[in-house]
Amino acid sequence: MAATRALGPAPSKTPDKPTDAAGQAPRRRPRAWRWADIAEFAGSAASALLLTWLIFDRFLPFRIQGVAFFVAWYALTLPIYWLVVRDGHGPVAARDRLASVLVTTGAAVALSPIFLVVGYVTYRGWSVIDFGFLAETMELTGPLSGADDGGLLHSLIGTLEQLGIATLIAVPLGVLTAVYLSEISGPLARPTRLVADAMTALPSIVAGLFVYSIVVIRTGWGFSGFAGSLALTILMLPTVTIAAEQVLRVVPGSLREAALALGSPYWRSVLLVVLPTARAGLATAVILGMARVVGETAPVLLTVGGTNILNVNPFSDYQDNIPLFVFNQIRSSKESFVDRAWGGALLLLALVLVLFVLARLAGGAGPGRRSRRKKGAAK
Amino acid sequence: MTTQESEAPVTGQPVGGTLRGVGVSAWFGARKVLEGVDIDMRAGVVTALIGPSGCGKSTFLRILNRMHELVPIATLGGSVLLDGDDIYGTALPITEVRRRIGMVFQKPNPFPAMTIGDNVMAGLRLTGRKTANREQLIEESLRRAGLWNEVRNRLGAPAGGLSGGQQQRLCIARSLAVRPDVLLMDEPCSALDPTSTRRIEETILELKDQLTIVIVTHNMQQAQRVSEHCAFFLAAEDEPGRVVEQGETEHIFGSPEDPRTADYVNGRFG
Ligand SMILES: Nc1ncnc2c1ncn2[C@@H]1O[C@H](COP(=O)(O)OP(=O)(O)OP(=O)(O)O)[C@@H](O)[C@H]1O
Ligand SMILES: [Mg+2]
Numbered sequence: 001m002a003a004t005r006a007l008g009p010a011p012s013k014t015p016d017k018p019t020d021a022a023g024q025a026p027r028r029r030p031r032a033w034r035w036a037d038i039a040e041f042a043g044s045a046a047s048a049l050l051l052t053w054l055i056f057d058r059f060l061p062f063r064i065q066g067v068a069f070f071v072a073w074y075a076l077t078l079p080i081y082w083l084v085v086r087d088g089h090g091p092v093a094a095r096d097r098l099a100s101v102l103v104t105t106g107a108a109v110a111l112s113p114i115f116l117v118v119g120y121v122t123y124r125g126w127s128v129i130d131f132g133f134l135a136e137t138m139e140l141t142g143p144l145s146g147a148d149d150g151g152l153l154h155s156l157i158g159t160l161e162q163l164g165i166a167t168l169i170a171v172p173l174g175v176l177t178a179v180y181l182s183e184i185s186g187p188l189a190r191p192t193r194l195v196a197d198a199m200t201a202l203p204s205i206v207a208g209l210f211v212y213s214i215v216v217i218r219t220g221w222g223f224s225g226f227a228g229s230l231a232l233t234i235l236m237l238p239t240v241t242i243a244a245e246q247v248l249r250v251v252p253g254s255l256r257e258a259a260l261a262l263g264s265p266y267w268r269s270v271l272l273v274v275l276p277t278a279r280a281g282l283a284t285a286v287i288l289g290m291a292r293v294v295g296e297t298a299p300v301l302l303t304v305g306g307t308n309i310l311n312v313n314p315f316s317d318y319q320d321n322i323p324l325f326v327f328n329q330i331r332s333s334k335e336s337f338v339d340r341a342w343g344g345a346l347l348l349l350a351l352v353l354v355l356f357v358l359a360r361l362a363g364g365a366g367p368g369r370r371s372r373r374k375k376g377a378a379k
Numbered sequence: 380m381t382t383q384e385s386e387a388p389v390t391g392q393p394v395g396g397t398l399r400g401v402g403v404s405a406w407f408g409a410r411k412v413l414e415g416v417d418i419d420m421r422a423g424v425v426t427a428l429i430g431p432s433g434c435g436k437s438t439f440l441r442i443l444n445r446m447h448e449l450v451p452i453a454t455l456g457g458s459v460l461l462d463g464d465d466i467y468g469t470a471l472p473i474t475e476v477r478r479r480i481g482m483v484f485q486k487p488n489p490f491p492a493m494t495i496g497d498n499v500m501a502g503l504r505l506t507g508r509k510t511a512n513r514e515q516l517i518e519e520s521l522r523r524a525g526l527w528n529e530v531r532n533r534l535g536a537p538a539g540g541l542s543g544g545q546q547q548r549l550c551i552a553r554s555l556a557v558r559p560d561v562l563l564m565d566e567p568c569s570a571l572d573p574t575s576t577r578r579i580e581e582t583i584l585e586l587k588d589q590l591t592i593v594i595v596t597h598n599m600q601q602a603q604r605v606s607e608h609c610a611f612f613l614a615a616e617d618e619p620g621r622v623v624e625q626g627e628t629e630h631i632f633g634s635p636e637d638p639r640t641a642d643y644v645n646g647r648f649g
Contacts, residue, residue, distance in 0.1 A: 254488040258550070261446060262557055263478025264505030272505055276492040 040088065041101075044081035051076050074105070118349060125346030128339050134347075138308035143332075147339035154310040155325035155344065158225055159351075161314045162304065162321055163294055165229035166236055171286050173233075174240030175275075178285075181241070182248040183270050193245075199238035207234040208299030216303055223305030225314030228321070231299035240289035247281030248274060283362035291355040295348055297323040322348045395422035395591035396479065396560030398443060402457035404619070405438050405447065413438055414619040416457070418610050420561070425583060425592045427602040427628065430612030431643065435620030436595045439612070440563050443593065444480035445473055461560070478506055481554035485566040487546035489538035489553070496534035498549055502557035516556055523589070524552035525582040544575020551582060562586070564594040568601065580605050599644055603632055611640045 052073045078098060086094035133151040141150030177196070181189050211231040215221055251274050259269035275282070305318035306328055322344050329341035398420040405413035413435040420426045428436045441447040442455055445466060459466045466476045489498045499517045503510055510516050517534065521527040526548040530541070538549060547567060554562060564583075568576040576598075583592060583605045596602050602609060609628040614620035624631060624640045635641045642648050 252488070254484060254486060255490060257446060257449065258484065258488045258490070258553075259501070259505055260449065261444060261477055261482040261484075262502040262505050262554070263474045263476075264502075265474055265507075268505050268507065272501070273490055273492075277490065279492060 040084050041081060044084050045073075045077050048073055048076040048080050051080075078102075121342065121345050121349055124339070124342035125344075128343030129346060133340075133343055137310045139310070141308075143334055143337075145336065147336040147343075149336075150340065152320075152322060152325045152340070152344055152347070154307065155320040155322045156347070157310065157312055158228075158304065158314075158319040158321040158324075159294065161312075162225050162228045162232060162300070162319070163290060165226060165314060166232035166293060167286065167290055169229070170233045170236040170240055170289060174237050174285070174289065175244050175282065177237075177241045178244035178248055179270060179275075181245045183266075183274065196238040196241045199234075200242065202235065202238075204231075204235055204296050205298040205302070207231045208302035210234070211299070212302040222316070223303065223318050224316055225304055225311075225319035225321075228300040228304035228319065229314065231303050232293040232296060235296060235299065236289040236293050239292045240285050243285035243288050244278075244282055247278045247285055250281070251277045280362050284359045287355050287359035287362065291352050291359070294351055294355065295323055297327055300324055301327070322351070395589065396462045397422050397460075398480070398561050398591060398593070399460040400439070400443065400457065401460065403439060403442055403459065404456040405435065405442060406454045407450065408452040411619040412614070413442075414621050416612075416620075416622050418622065418625060419608075420591055420593050421608070422560075422591050423588055424608055425587050425594060425606040426608040426610065427606035428593065428595045428610050428612060429597070429599070429602050429643070430620070431614075431648070432597075433620075434612040434614040436612050437565050438620075440482075440565050440593065440595055443561075443563055444477050444482055446477075446482065474506065478502070478557050479559050480561040480563060481557065481559035483547070483550050483554055483562065483564045483567050486570050487543055487550050489541070489546050489549050491537070491539045493538060494535050495530050495538050495541070495549060498538045499552050499556050501553055506557060520552040520556040521549075523555050523582075523586060524548045525578060525585065526552055542575070544571045544578060547571060547575065547579060548582060551579070555586075559590060561591040561593065564592065566595050566597065569597065576601070599632070599646070603628060611635075611637075611643060613639060613643070 052069060055072065056069055078101065081101065082094050082098050085097045128147055130148070132148065134156065135153055136149075136151035137154040138150045138152070139154075177192065180186065181193055181196075208231045211227050211234070215227045215230060216223055221227065255273055255277060256269055259273040260266070264272075300321055301324060304321060304324060306324040307318040307320050309318075311317050311319050326341045326344040326348065329337045329344065332338065400416050400418045400420075403413060403416040404411065416435075416439055418426070418428075418439075428439065430436055438447060443459055443466075447453050447455060458468075461471070461476070461479065464470050466480070490501055493501060496513075496517050497504075499520050500510075500513060503516075518527060518531075521530065526545060529545060530536075530549075533540075538546065541549060547570075551562075551567075568579055571579070580601060583594065586592060587605075594602075594605065606628045608625070609631040610625035611623050611631060612620050613623045624635060624637045631640060632644050635644060
C-alpha cells in the first residue's frame with residue numbers, strides 16, 4: 001500500500017519532463033528549403049542572366065532578343081547551378097537539385113498555357129462585365145452602341161435552361177446505365193461499355209447534326225432550346241456513365257454482401273447502400289458531365305439557332321446560349337461586339353470554374369470527412 | 380470498465396432455429412472444395428468450425444445463408460435444412476432465408492454512409508419493413524450486442540468513427556435487429572485486439588440462449604471458450620475439404636479420436 005502511494009505522484013511528474021524538453025528543442029524539418037538554398041539558386045540565375053546579357057549584347061555581331069534570350073538564360077542557369085551545388089554539397093546533391101529544377105520547369109511550362117488563356121480572357125473580358133451585361137439582352141443594341149450597352153441575359157437564361165434539361169435527362173440515364181454496368185453486369189454490359197467509351201470521342205458536331213436532322217427538320221419542330229438539350233444530352237451521357245461506373249466500382253463488395261446478408265433484395269441494396277455510399281463521387285460525375293458540355297458550340301449552333309431576343313421557353317423557337325453569343329459577337333468587325341464576346345467568354349470560364357470547384361467539393365466531402373473521423377478514432 | 384456494464388437480458392426472443400447441413404458439397408468452377416459435410420447446428424448451441432486455412436469453412440458457412448451463390452462460378456450439392464425446410468427449396472424465398480440466417484463477416488463492414496442508429500435499422504429498411512418503435516429496437520439490438528453503453532450518446536454520429544471492435548459489435552447489432560434465428564460468424568475477431576475479442580466473446584455467450592450461433596475461428600482457445608459443439612474441417616492436398624471429426628467441444632479438444640484432429644488442436648500443424 002505504502003509503496004503504491006509513494007509511487008503514486010512520481011509517474012505524474014515524469015511525463016512532464018519530456019514534453020518540456022520537446023518544447024525547448026528546436027523543431028527541424030530536414031526537407032525544407034533553407035535560405036541558403038534559395039540564395040544559391042537566385043545567385044546562379046543572376047549570374048546566368050548577366051552572362052546571357054554579355055553574350056547577346058556584347059559578343060554577338062547581330063541582335064536576337066525575346067524568346068532566344070530567355071532560352072539561353074535558362075540553358076546557362078542549369079550548368080551554373082549544378083557547379084554551385086556540387087561545390088557546396090557534392091555531386092549527388094547537385095544531380096538531385098538539377099533534376100528538381102528540370103521537373104519544376106516542366107510543370108510550369110505545362111501549366112502556363114492555362115494561366116495564359118485564363119489571364120488573357122480575364123484581361124479582355126473584365127471591363128465588359130457589369131450588372132447591365134448580365135441583365136440586358138441584345139434586342140435593342142445596334143451596331144453603333146458601345147460595349148457597355150446590351151448584354152447576354154438571353155444567352156445566360158438559354159445556357160441554364162438547356163444545361164438543366166440536358167442534366168435532367170442525362171443523369172438518370174447515365175446513373176442507371178452505370179448501375180447496370182457495375183451492379184448487374186448482364187450480357188449487354190461489355191457492348192454497352194464499349195459504346196459508351198466510343199461515344200466520349202463522338203465529335204460534338206455529329207451529335208448536333210443528328211438532332212438537327214431528326215428533331216429540328218424531320219419532326220418540323222424547328223430550332224429550340226430543347227433540341228439543343230438533346231444534342232448536349234448525347235454528349236453528356238457517356239461522360240456521366242463512365243465516371244459514375246468507376247465510382248460505383250470503388251464501393252467495397254463487402255457492403256453489398258452485408259446488405260444482402262440482411263435479407264435485402266438486390267435492388268434495395270443498390271438503392272439504399274451502394275448509391276448513398278458513392279454519393280459524393282456520383283455528384284462529381286454529374287458535374288463533370290455538365291462541365292463537358294457547357295461550352296459546346298457546334299451542336300447548339302445547329303439546334304438552338306441563336307437569337308438576340310430573350311426567349312424563356314426552351315420548347316419552341318430560337319434560343320441563345322453563351323457559346324453561341326461569343327461565336328456571334330466575335331465574328332463582327334465592330335470593336336464593341338468583340339469586347340462583348342470576351343465578356344461572354346469570361347462568364348463561360350467562370351461557369352466552368354464554378355462547376356469544377358463544385359465537383360471538387362462534392363468529391364472531397366466524403367473522404368475528407370471520413371479521414372478526419374479516422375484521425376479522431378485513432379486518438 | 381466497459382466489460383462490467385450491465386446489458387439487461389431481453390426477454391421474449393425467439394430461441395433460435397435448427398440448421399442442418401446434409402451432404403453439402405461445393406465447387407468453384409471445376410474444382411471441388413467441399414465434400415459430404417453433415418453438421419447439425421442445434422438451437423441455443425454455439426457451433427464452432429475449425430480447421431486449417433483453405434479447407435472450406437467459409438465456403439460452408441456461406442452456403443448456410445445462400446451467400447455462396449453470389450460467386451458466379453460457384454455451385455453446390457446436398458441440402459441445408461432450417462427447422463426442417465430446405466433453404467434452397469421453393470418454400471423459402473431467398474431474402475427470407477438470409478433474413479432468418481444472419482451473418483457477421485471477418486472484417487467489420489458497417490455502412491459508411493449511415494449513422495450508428497441507421498446502421499442498426501438498416502436491415503429493416505433493406506427488407507422493406509416498418510417498426511413502430513425505432514428507438515426501442517435500436518437500444519435493444521445494441522444492448523444485445525454489448526455496444527449500447529458506448530454509443531448511446533452518439534447514435535447520430537457516422538458509423539465510420541467507431542473503433543474496429545465497436546464496428547464489429549455494431550455489425551452484430553445490425554444483424555440482430557432483423558431478429559434472425561441463426562447467426563453465422565466468419566472469424567469475427569480476427570481483425571480485432573484482445574480486449575475487443577473478449578468483448579465479442581462475452582456477447583456471443585450472452586446471445587447463445589436467444590439464437591443459434593455458428594462461428595468459424597482459427598483461435599483454439601476461443602473455440603473452447605465459446606462453443607459447445609465443434610467440427611474439424613480438413614482438406615488434403617488437391618482434395619476437397621471434409622469434416623474429419625465433430626462432437627462436443629470438450630471431447631474434440633480433450634480426447635479426439637482422429638490423430639489429425641489431435642495434431643491440429645494441439646498446434647502441431649495448420
Ligand atoms: N471466390 C472463389 N473462387 C474460387 N475459389 C475459391 C473462392 N473462394 C474460395 N475458393 C477456394 O475454396 C477453398 C476453400 O476456401 P474457404 O474460403 O472456404 O477456406 P477457409 O477454410 O475459410 O480458409 P480460411 O481459414 O483461410 O478463411 C480454397 O481452396 C479457396 O481457394
Ligand atoms: Mg475463411
